Amino acid sequence: MKIKHVLRGVISLVGLTFWMLSCQSMAVEGHRVELFVADKVDSESYLAYHYGNRQYIQDTTYIDANGFAVFEGAEKLTRGLYLIVFDDDNSFEVIIDDNQHFSVHVMAEDIMGSIRFESSPDNDIFYNYLHFLTGKNLERREMDEELRAPGITRDRQLLLQNRFQEMDSLVREKQDQIIRDNPDGLLALILRGQRDPELPELPLLPDGSQDTDAMYKIYKSEFFENIDFSDSRILYSPVYHNRLRVYFNNVLIQNPDTIIKEADRILEKARANDDFFRYTIWFLANNAETSQIMGMDKVFVYLIDNYYATGDVYWIDEERRQRLVQRAANMRRLLIGKTAPDISIFDTEDRPVSLHAVDAEYLILYFWDSECAFCRQAAPLLKEAYRNLRDEGVQIFAINTETNKNRWLNALKDYPDTWVHGQDVTNRSGFRDIYNIFAIPQIFILNKEKQILAKDIGPEHVERFIRQEMRSK
Known part of the structure; x- marks a missing residue:
């Protein structure tokens, strides 16, 4: 207890x-x-x-x-x-x-x-x-x-x-x-x-500076x-x-590849004692899964693939192991740098619209619901970002997650008709599972090649993020 x-x-x-x-x-x-x-x-x-x-x-x-x-x-x-x-x-x-x-x-x-x-x-x-x-x-x-x-x-x-x-x-x-x-x-x-x-x-550099x-x-x-990794007290x-x-949260640079490298190093030290290894792998997986820093899910996927799926974490039962392996698989396709999975939804005239068919320098993929309070807060911020960026090739692909078409159509009057709007009432596309839509709003930013640049990003950060990407080209 x-x-x-x-x-x-x-x-x-x-x-x-x-x-x-x-x-x-x-x-x-x-x-x-x-x-x-x-x-x-x-x-x-x-x-x-x-x-x-x-x-x-x-x-x-x-x-x-x-x-x-x-x-x-x-x-x-x-x-x-x-x-x-x-x-x-x-x-x-x-x-x-x-x-x-x-x-x-x-x-x-x-x-x-x-x-x-x-x-x-x-x-x-x-x-x-x-x-x-x-x-x-x-x-x-x-x-x-x-x-x-x-x-x-x-x-x-x-x-x-x-x-x-x-x-x-x-x-x-x-x-x-x-x-x-x-x-x-x-x-x-x-x-x-x-x-x-x-x-x-x-130590001093050749010029005498520290x-x-x-x-x-x-x-x-x-x-x-x-x-003392041999003493589990x-x-x-x-x-x-x-x-x-x-x-892992303060000393290290918060870059997934850096965290992964150091996780392997500390886990090797922790192998000196089984209790240490158990606690360390639990901490690292939990820390990565619950991190609020974008991209740290890569660390979680790595740990599941290389420690849990291999049987290195031998003390959990097979059902739990398979759930973790499946969770990592679901997360893997949405890692930063991966190509966003293509989905086809339906516009207001029930015509199919493919995500990958949208031509844009940067594409904001936005999942929303007309009755979601947080979505109502996000909408004005996304509209402003769109107004400021549309002339630079930015488009918004807005997917409504509701199963009521009339309610969606009625809500569209508050959104720009130049956005790409769509809905999939029967979830024929499987977008909820493909994009792990457990909560809304969800925002992804894709580049021209539809690679994921950002995800789970707050609407207030969208414009600044895209402008930084533009400057880094």
């Missing part, structure tokens, strides 16, 4: 905005986590675990009239960063690593101020670090406010900036101490894993150097997920 991805009031290492953290675990014989809550009685409590950027309920217990509850079982828990959640969604995190028999004493109304552990050195270190970070965050907020204050002198600004650097150094030293003293602990694993690579001084391109390549190639924290998200 999945719980909320964001838990109100969570006392969270990950939630700290200054320096982020997280965890994972495993124990001796079974597990037993005792909970003593002085100000919470006769209520439910939940034990949940992190897996990537999500949290899932592991167990439920009841806090009795004395404020006592216990989570226990004969099996060891997967080692990781866990949440103890109260019935009002207030919660706090605990490390469950090799030691899975310990007690927590806490006040629900003052978690950070009251929490203490028995028989859990990992959590003693964890909360010592959290208290340290909380104090540094408070100092930083106060200094930020002072920096934004009107009338601050230049000397004071420089002093505060130096204090920021000193604070960063103190945090780094604290992390180094934890890693040095507890190198095999989950907290050390996470602290290492969330660190950016150490970079050399910027070679920022070379530095970017080094940063990119070593971005995952602090992730870090998967049960947000650290690895966030590393993937930042790398």
Whole structure:
């Protein structure tokens, strides 16, 4: 059972905005986590675990009239960063690593101020670090406010900036101490894993200027150097997920071919551990499928073809595999650069009109419905783009998706009669399946050869996109 991805009031290492953290675990014989809550009685409590950027309920217990509850079982828990959640969604995190028999004493109304552990050195270190970070965050907020204050002198600004650097150094030293003293602990694993690579001084070009391109390549190639791909505990924290998200969505140039190349590289690293490989391929496929960046469906198709269809992703059942393979096949014919599938629809006189027969330097393929509110918003923008571009060889091929011809004909009075208008009431052309029309409006931009230049593009961007294409010729 999945719980909320964001838990109100969570006392969270990950939630700290200054320096982020997280965890994972495993124990001796079974597990037993005792909970003593002085100000919470006769209520439910939940034990949940992190897996990537999500949290899932592991167990439920009841806090009795004395404020006592216990989570226990004969099996060891997967080692990781866990949440103890109260019935009002207030919660706090605990490390469950090799030691899975310990007690927590806490006040629900003052978690950070009251929490203490028995028989859990990992959590003693964890909360010592959290208290340290909380104090540094408070100092930083106060200094930020002072920096934004009107009338601050230049000397004071420089002093505060130096204090920021000193604070960063103190945090780094604290992390180094934890890693040095507890190198095999989950907290050390996470602290290492969330660190950016150490970079050399910027190399110089022959003219003496700094070679920022070379530095970017080094940063990119070593971005995952602090992730131990043989130790899957870090998967049960947000650290690895966030590393993937930042790398594939921010560090890399958002070009499908670049993403594909790097996906292969990171997946090869992830093969060191089956759990890592599972999470990485899931993240990459999901990230590509849900991306709002045009053309990223090419990445999804590539991953399905080269990992899912081949059986590399062996843990899914055959029915699921075939659905994904079919989805990739449906997407493949509409990838950027592909020739748009030809379809023949019918004009107002029931004469067939072929998409490929329309002669235009650029053809805007527009799927719409007269009762669609978003289509009504898109129409004026497309009309304006058409007015500004028609003399440069731009045409609009407007396909109405309704099954009511009279309603379509009545709606056409609001559209230019110089557009190519058509409808296919019985879906004889199969346009809905061919063009994956699950929602409207849908807009494609084709060149003279009917190759797809853009798709799922907002009507407000159509004119600018076409003009950029014209200039790039």
